[in-house]
Amino acid sequence: QSVLTQPPSASGTPGQRVTISCSGSSSNIGSNYVYWYQQLPGTAPKLLIYRNNQRPSGVPDRFSGSKSGTSASLAISGLRSEDEADYYCAAWDDSLSGHWVFGGGTKLTVL
């Protein structure tokens, strides 16, 4: 059972916009930044969004992040087949002397 809650799956057709939600609590999302990682099959996670809505260089602007209260969202616009992957949200949690927590992951299928 993951501390951050994500839907297990999401889907869309090429060109569509999809969003993936991530719900937490006051000790994690409510008081700290949210991060998003993309994991393609058989590879290590790759940083997609940092500090709620910032994109590392090289990440297309089709990917965007937002946060409100104890929830966050990742939006992917202009969906492409290569976006098919698992997406994880993450946040620092202030409880128990501080630790990192992840969402359970959302498998995105491009139909």
Added chain:
Amino acid sequence: QVQLVQSGAEVKKPGASVKVSCKASGYTFTGYYMHWVRQAPGQGLEWMGWINPNSGGTNYAQKFQGRVTMTRDTSISTAYMELSRLRSDDTAVYYCARATAYGPAYYMDVWGKGTTVTVSS
């Protein structure tokens, strides 16, 4: 470029220990915390803990306390994660991941490719 190279796959019997290495290059090893994250087959990411490569200080997730030990050898820019008393549900890919700065709350930006640990009798 910044790179984390992990040791190869391991197969262990229940009750044994495993030690995974993570060799850093392309940056000052002691200037960035290192995290360990694991992923069981078909499951999500699970944070295990961090090590301060400068001081050797560590902090482990509650779930792993008493079974995990994170160490480092600054002379070869390598971090280690040792997990003892292995069980079948420890079968997973173990990743090292560098924090973006000197502190445990900085996010992870560079990841190793992962080390598969299989626990089977």
